[in-house]
Amino acid sequence: MPTVQHWVVDSPYDALTLVAVDGVLSRIHMTEQRHRPAEETFGERDARPFAETTRQLEEYFAGERKEFDLPLHLVGTEFQLKVWELLRAIPYGETRTYGELAEELGRPGASRAVGLANGRNPVSIVVPCHRVIGASGSLTGYGGGLTRKQRLLAFESGADTDAVLF
Numbered sequence: 302m303p304t305v306q307h308w309v310v311d312s313p314y315d316a317l318t319l320v321a322v323d324g325v326l327s328r329i330h331m332t333e334q335r336h337r338p339a340e341e342t343f344g345e346r347d348a349r350p351f352a353e354t355t356r357q358l359e360e361y362f363a364g365e366r367k368e369f370d371l372p373l374h375l376v377g378t379e380f381q382l383k384v385w386e387l388l389r390a391i392p393y394g395e396t397r398t399y400g401e402l403a404e405e406l407g408r409p410g411a412s413r414a415v416g417l418a419n420g421r422n423p424v425s426i427v428v429p430c431h432r433v434i435g436a437s438g439s440l441t442g443y444g445g446g447l448t449r450k451q452r453l454l455a456f457e458s459g460a461d462t463d464a465v466l467f
Contacts, residue, residue, distance in 0.1 A: 305344030308351045313362055313456075314449050317426070318343060321350040325374040328423040331445040336421065358426070364456075367393035369427045377421065384418035391432045394457040398436050416442065426453070 307320045320328040320343050330337045348355075353371060360366035375385060387402050399412040399419070406415070415433075420442055422430040431453040435441040443450035 305342070306347040306350050307343035308346065308348045308355075310351070310355050310358060312358065314445070314452060317358070319351045319354055320344065322374045324350045325372050326351070326354050326424065326427070327374040327376070329425050329427060331425065331449065334425075334445050354427075361426070371427060373424060373427070375423060375428075377418070377423070380414065381418040381421060384415055385422055385424075385428050388419065388422065388428050388430055388433065391429055393429075394459075396432050396434045396454070398434055399441075400436050402433065412436075432457075 303322045304324070305320065305322055306324075307318055309316050309318050311317075315332050318328075318330040319326060320330070357366055357369050357371060361369070375382060377385065383406060384402065387397075387405055391397050399415045400409070402415045402419075403409055403411040408414070419430045419433050422428050425431070425445055431443060431445075431450045440447050440450055440454075
């Protein structure tokens, strides 16, 4: 039986609940997040597995880190895992459309499936699903809410995030 542990850290975008399976980061949940599982699935509260994750998140929010270098324990379908891998390749401060990601997967008609996989990303921010936008450039669905997505994109682009209300 795997050991599941969690810890809550502060961020400029509300508290983040970090969840590890056998000491490896497997989920990050925002408050009021779509698809947030019941808290009893988060396991024992213990900060020990999250020292490096916390450090890298603090560096990211301070504008000092552009990529995360963390081992991840991701559970999903083969397709979801491929989409999440592509998300990690989107550079800081840039965006891609669902259609562009579908093209990269060699499945040009799968933009809707890419969107569904993107919405099920269990490790938001570290696996930057907020960097995926609609074909028209519009902000579309985000498990943490469109306001958070807008703020994360503004933060990464160097825009004045104080002008964006949360």
